[in-house]
Amino acid sequence: MYLGAASCISYQDTFGGENPWSALAEANAESQLIQPDYKEFVSPAMLRRMSSALKMGVAGGKSCLQKSGLKTCDAITVGTGLGCVRDTLRFMKVMYEEAEIGLSPTSFIQSTHNSIAGQIALLLGNHGYNMTHVQAGLSLGYALSDAELLIGEGDAETVLVGAVDEKTEELVELLTKLAATANYDLPVIGEGGAFFLASKEKLVSSVAKVVEVSMVEPTTRDADLVLTNTPSEMQGGFNYTRFSGEHFSSPGFGLYLALKAFEAGVFMADGMLVENLDQILVHHSLFGQELTILLEKV
């Protein structure tokens, strides 16, 4: 399976920027997403009702497909750790405040985890396989694995694969309180969305081949560059979550950086320079769940 065209919305200038690692700024609690002009992707009427997860989903998905040069794709697989948490909390808040009377369905409709992949299909008019995986930090990995299975089965040749997680002030407050009960040192919480066009055959836009996607064991694979969220455990690793913030879909940011590095033939960020990139490993470890994506240059 090959990867190439990619779109990423993050705290960095990844959506429009050609060379996203040239000006990386460390993420902190006040970091804001650098967002595209969503009106290019969605009508203003729809946009008004959309949470940031849905906006990142439709803009990321649509622009990724555009970049691939393909008119359509055979399947859409999306990973998300917490899904549409803003709409979930909004509906719940009103439900308790209004004592379960006279509720508007809008936020409930948009709260379902699959509304991201569903909205992409709706806007693209895509009738193909449509899937949503919700497995904490492994969600992107399972969405990629699903694409591999579809391609292996001969059910798809092109798959739009994405990962999206949004942050709200309330979510951060809840996570902070939850972490305190477990004496867990909470990292800087981030958010973001990244989409990738996966294909059976090598396309003009392809830059890497997926050697392995593993959600099971910590990897021992070597690579020319390791993009990880646990630098202390990986010698020479580059910690991408310092720039994306930590969230269940942060490996999407890591994978985006890897593809951009293959495209440029060099990775140069935060004082680190790696040339001769044949293999890049994207790694993410959270709550004992280990995701590794090993890529090879094509």
Added chain:
Amino acid sequence: MEIAVTGIGAISAIGNDVQENLASLLAKKTGIGKAELLSSKLAETHLFGEVKLSNNQLKAGLNWKGDAVSRTTLLCAWAMKEAIEQSGFEMDDQVGLVSSTSVGGMDRSEGFFEPYYTEQDFANVFVLGTHDCGTCTKQAAAHFGITGYATTISTACSSAANAIAMGARLLRQGKLKRVIVGGTDALCRFTANGFNSLMILDTEWCKPFSANRAGLNLGEAAAYLVLESKEEAEARGAEIHGLVTGWANTNDAYHQTASSPDGNGAFMAMSQALEKAGLQSTDIGYINAHGTGTQNNDQSESIAIHRVFGVQKPPISSTKAYTGHTLAAAGAIEAVYSLLALKEQKFLPNLNYQDPIEDNDWKPQLEVESGEINHVLSNSFGFGGNNSTVIFSKA
């Protein structure tokens, strides 16, 4: 590779195991009534398909330790236990889990959210650790010593059908030797109010495929299947309940919640599943329809069925009037019912039917009746335009 089902487990409003579910199906006994356990104002005005066991009873039966667990996870583990024990395999690292749920541990986290939103009380914040869908699957996997591939699908009401299909693909591609697939959802205030806000809940018993249908009843359930290659199953002498022969997942791409008037997504799902199975529509002996009892679904699904089957329709029924709509679990509980229909060679009845839908040239199966069934087609459709079909065949 042929995909065999070697274990089935189910818990729903009509029974705590597969045999109890079968007995209720054959006795035309619904499980929908007044909810005793659900904490919601809607429990006073609406009917629900509630599992009769309390969380403490589920925990005791599972020997589950610890308080940080949702009902969704407990139902999941309960049904998984039955499926695993029945299949009788040795657990190893070649066993995976593809589970599904719509709102995960919401039932448990509501215990936090109520005092939080009404009194800014954070006391129960620890239960949020059980909130996300992935945690339900992770906890259940850990309970049974599953260390390999374990993911959670959340495509609303089509989730479990997609889990079954994904399991089949994992086996066919040699990624796993055995995979447990299915879905779970516990009743909760969030979902009940969500469906109520959409004004698609009937306050009486739901009436699938009846002209005067007025909406769905919500239910809770979990059901799981153990899948492995037929070769593997035969080699170890496992009982085979049926084969998973066809599957498809399509998107209606019409509206976030409503089904298209021409049933396009459903039509494509059924057609593609038949193609995958290498079957003609006339090979299908029984259709277990999605049939929620809403105006929109039953109309759209009827049209789609007519487009696929023409005038030669096999017996059709929705079993939602027994269990309620169990959301992410629906595709799994109905997979178990489809396999039971195959095994018993019996068409399952559609309860509460009164009048035909105007344009339908058929009415649903109303009585338990014996007949030849070689293949069963089961539909599961959901929000987000998700339409899925799975076909089960006699071994």
